[in-house]
Amino acid sequence: DFYQMYFKVLSHRPLEFRAFFADYNAICNKETGQLCQADKELIIVVTSLANRCSYSVVVHTAWYRVFSKKPAMLEFALAISRADDITDDHFKKFEVHGFNQEDAWDIAAISAFYAMSNRLAHFINLVPNKEFYLMGRSNDVKDIRSERAAPKV
Template sequence: MALPISRFPVPELAELPDDIRALIETIQEKSGFIPNVFLALAHRPAEFRAFFAAHDALMDKSDGLSKAEREMIVVATSATNGCLYCVVAHGAILRIRAKNPLIADQLAINPWKADLSSRERHMIDFGLKVAGDSAQIVDADLDAMRAAGFTDDEIWDIGAIAAFFAMSNRLANLTSMRPNDEFYAMAR
């Protein structure tokens, strides 16, 4: 019995606007399956486009934070926000990008005990503060990040990734978005 991937309607590929269908088909060709987030969010085409434009602007950069570091922030903050979909999906991506089968589980279960470098520890602690208590961020927090070697662009990216995925986590929880089974076994 196939379980639903969303509490809301999931459109058929043939029903989607051409640009969204083409993007989803490209993702399917690349990964071998369609991640459920694409199908669940396709329910609202304008929001789908905005969501993935913001996602790609934050996550596909080649300067500053590495792609693995970006995924570390997603996994740690998504776990704090109780988002099964993002922990599982981005945990798989993190395992691949970090070439480390342990790091995603460590960050998801207890980020304070994860095997992190000093740089990664500062990054994750700051990302968790943005995700969980952003009203308490003060200038001294940014000064500490600069002292740890982060540029202002990197600090912005850490905060923006944590903030974007806070929204994404809440949307995934609202829809009860189900992670694809394929993600669980990737890079183990």
């Protein structure tokens, strides 16, 4: 068994640990909208790249490989991550790809939440668990999809 390094780091601050996972579950594990788990992971990867957070890039690329597109979704996520002005053009592109206003909110919430997470990981120079480098590429890595959900707090 392995525990994600980010979880270990946060665990020494129990109040923040519980708050992080309450937000994580509300934002990333909800069952509404049109975003599948692979979409959410891809949003996290692209915004983590923009935030220069190698920890989250490695971790969420691994999760994306497990759950595995949409350029309009990623363009919007990057615009949120960079704090660009959001225009009607963003929403028009969304509609062409079948997204709606609720999906836009979900993408913005995931992007904003991981901007905070990326900055904490960057601050402490967090290194990903070695398991993430193989996850989704090799059958030798234990199936940890059941551990994907945030801890119940």
